[in-house]
Amino acid sequence: MTDTASAGAAPEGGALSNLLHETRRFDPPAELAANANVTADAYQRAADDRLAFWADAAERLTWTKKWDQVLDWSNAPFAKWYVGGKLNAAYNAVDRHVEAGNGDKVAFHWEGEPGDTRTITYADLQKMVSQAANALIELGVQTGDRVAIYMPMIPETVVAMLACARLGAPHTVVFGGFSASALRDRIQDCDARIVITVDGQYRRGSQAALKPAVDEAVAECPDVRNVLVVRRTGQDVAWTDKDLWWHDVVDRQSTTHTPESFDAEHPLYVMYTSGTTGKPKGILHTTGGYLTHVAYTHWAVFDIKPETDVFWTAADIGWVTGHSYIVYAPLINGATSVMYEGTPDTPHQGRWWEIIDKYKVTILYTAPTTIRMFMKWGAEVPARYDLSTLRILGSVGEPINPEAYVWYRHNIGHDRTPVVDTWWQTETGGHMISPLPGVTAGKPGSAMTAIPGVSADVVDDAGQSVGNGQGGYLVLTEPWPGMLRTIWGDDQRYVDTYWSRFPGYYFAGDGAKKDEDGDLWLLGRVDDVMNVSGHRLSTTEIESALVSHEKVAEAAVVGASDETTGQAVVAFVILRGAVPKEEAQGAELVKELRNHVAHEISPIAKPRSIMVVPDLPKTRSGKIMRRLLRDVAEHRTMGDVTTLQDSSVMDLISAGLDSAK
Numbered sequence: 001m002t003d004t005a006s007a008g009a010a011p012e013g014g015a016l017s018n019l020l021h022e023t024r025r026f027d028p029p030a031e032l033a034a035n036a037n038v039t040a041d042a043y044q045r046a047a048d049d050r051l052a053f054w055a056d057a058a059e060r061l062t063w064t065k066k067w068d069q070v071l072d073w074s075n076a077p078f079a080k081w082y083v084g085g086k087l088n089a090a091y092n093a094v095d096r097h098v099e100a101g102n103g104d105k106v107a108f109h110w111e112g113e114p115g116d117t118r119t120i121t122y123a124d125l126q127k128m129v130s131q132a133a134n135a136l137i138e139l140g141v142q143t144g145d146r147v148a149i150y151m152p153m154i155p156e157t158v159v160a161m162l163a164c165a166r167l168g169a170p171h172t173v174v175f176g177g178f179s180a181s182a183l184r185d186r187i188q189d190c191d192a193r194i195v196i197t198v199d200g201q202y203r204r205g206s207q208a209a210l211k212p213a214v215d216e217a218v219a220e221c222p223d224v225r226n227v228l229v230v231r232r233t234g235q236d237v238a239w240t241d242k243d244l245w246w247h248d249v250v251d252r253q254s255t256t257h258t259p260e261s262f263d264a265e266h267p268l269y270v271m272y273t274s275g276t277t278g279k280p281k282g283i284l285h286t287t288g289g290y291l292t293h294v295a296y297t298h299w300a301v302f303d304i305k306p307e308t309d310v311f312w313t314a315a316d317i318g319w320v321t322g323h324s325y326i327v328y329a330p331l332i333n334g335a336t337s338v339m340y341e342g343t344p345d346t347p348h349q350g351r352w353w354e355i356i357d358k359y360k361v362t363i364l365y366t367a368p369t370t371i372r373m374f375m376k377w378g379a380e381v382p383a384r385y386d387l388s389t390l391r392i393l394g395s396v397g398e399p400i401n402p403e404a405y406v407w408y409r410h411n412i413g414h415d416r417t418p419v420v421d422t423w424w425q426t427e428t429g430g431h432m433i434s435p436l437p438g439v440t441a442g443k444p445g446s447a448m449t450a451i452p453g454v455s456a457d458v459v460d461d462a463g464q465s466v467g468n469g470q471g472g473y474l475v476l477t478e479p480w481p482g483m484l485r486t487i488w489g490d491d492q493r494y495v496d497t498y499w500s501r502f503p504g505y506y507f508a509g510d511g512a513k514k515d516e517d518g519d520l521w522l523l524g525r526v527d528d529v530m531n532v533s534g535h536r537l538s539t540t541e542i543e544s545a546l547v548s549h550e551k552v553a554e555a556a557v558v559g560a561s562d563e564t565t566g567q568a569v570v571a572f573v574i575l576r577g578a579v580p581k582e583e584a585q586g587a588e589l590v591k592e593l594r595n596h597v598a599h600e601i602s603p604i605a606k607p608r609s610i611m612v613v614p615d616l617p618k619t620r621s622g623k624i625m626r627r628l629l630r631d632v633a634e635h636r637t638m639g640d641v642t643t644l645q646d647s648s649v650m651d652l653i654s655a656g657l658d659s660a661k
């Protein structure tokens, strides 16, 4: 994420518009359209009276006291939504469904990586959350205290989050792949007093310890009183006098707990997201607005039918996508979800499709990077399973290349399912720009339009709205319920980062284009834009051109400094499974790919060099860390790798580069 409000340049429209040559259109299936939760009139209703629209949406929640005012924007950009309203997040996610007689309904079909499974109903969840809340009270947690959660994808992670929410103690979940120092920084930044973790997790068939990283982090956090440890793998762990086993403390608690109501603006959680430089930003979300936003979008964008759907967000809970669409939204809406602990290729490359087949999943939500990985493994893998229950496919995290979109729709959705490409951020809380599956004729590669109740635009350097066919910066022109309220402990950084570049508008940090119909195409972070001989090129466009070549599964493009052209295009590609090894290493293939880019976009976009790599450096959310690839391309020592999902990837790439010299 960009940190400075003035960073970067947006690509110009018109100059290079490969993506806009995409002409394929996919209408919503008639049956889905006829039964859709949301129809086209929602856009008009929201445009006529935006606040009345969001007041309606808030009726999806159970309030103990209704709000007096939908939005107080008098102290902009510090928003207050549903002013005066009171509610409890955990009650809304769990208890009310049990009270309504749906206690036996499955909340989660949980699948462990080694093949162990657990079925957790809403009634089970109510008991588990109540016990965990009672345990936290025993450990001295009070309303407003922060609790850090460093856990893998197991049901106790959801329980821990909801127990915190129930007590009004904001949680901060730190992705289990992050290092001890990343964990320490986050605990210290939000001054968490309790840490909840596990002994270890299952990763690619083996046990990976998590607790040692907590020990290392907590050694430098004197204010942490206790570490609550869930036993997941049973492996040996070192023990300190702050440590307590979850089963010792939680299991003996009462299974009932009466929830208290909190103010709509009471902090719900802090989620850290990295800046390009400097310390991570603690994005603060509060209760009423955030829950309204995620519940509405989950219902509208995924057309969720809680009675019949089986919903699967295949993402990590340590990413905002997991918070909003594994935990809060599906539970608020009373849906049944799948939750999977492990990696997609353990013990075999068909694991996801086997899970869909087994639980009859109807809606799948994942990231483009994962789709491209499946492309690399080949279409014959999903073809072995029954995926006929799927009715909607979602994408999130990066722009989805048209080729990946079409592959996903065809090989996973069997050409029956709409693909909803959802643009949003940790900061926005929930979906902002997305097709609606029963309304929108989808264009592969385009996130289409702002959802009802949200106002987005593309502006030029001067903050003027650009015309159709033009590119610029993506901005959000009106406040929305799920918006971040501030950066934890740093109001000024909140104002500077998001609200200063274009006064009155939220600056998202992404480049975007409007096509001839006014639909939106996301072009990546503005700091990923290159300038080659005075031409501004977007990484996304060149990557999409490379991925459209039959031999390429995944591509990452960066701009490396170049004496003559200012910057030069450097590409890293992963090939599809079927390409023979000798060919993969040959100069012929590189030439073929360079020519392909020249043909698809323009000779200006032709990469100076293309390197075939086994893997790419990615974050927990599957975003390619181009900053590190730039370091490689410019022969610099590598920057901070603490937020990489797998830091050994960079060693492989550097080694390959050395041997290619």
Ligand code: 6R9
Pocket: 273, 320, 321, 395, 396, 397, 398, 399, 400, 421, 422, 423, 424, 425, 426, 427, 447, 508, 509, 510, 522, 523, 524, 525, 621
């Ligand atoms: C949800 C999430 C936010 C950044 C965002 C943008 C990129 C996310 C996208 C997308 C194009 C999409 N992004 N979804 N770009 N199309 N459908 O990813 O949050 O981790 O905070 O990242 O991700 O660049 O600004 P977060």
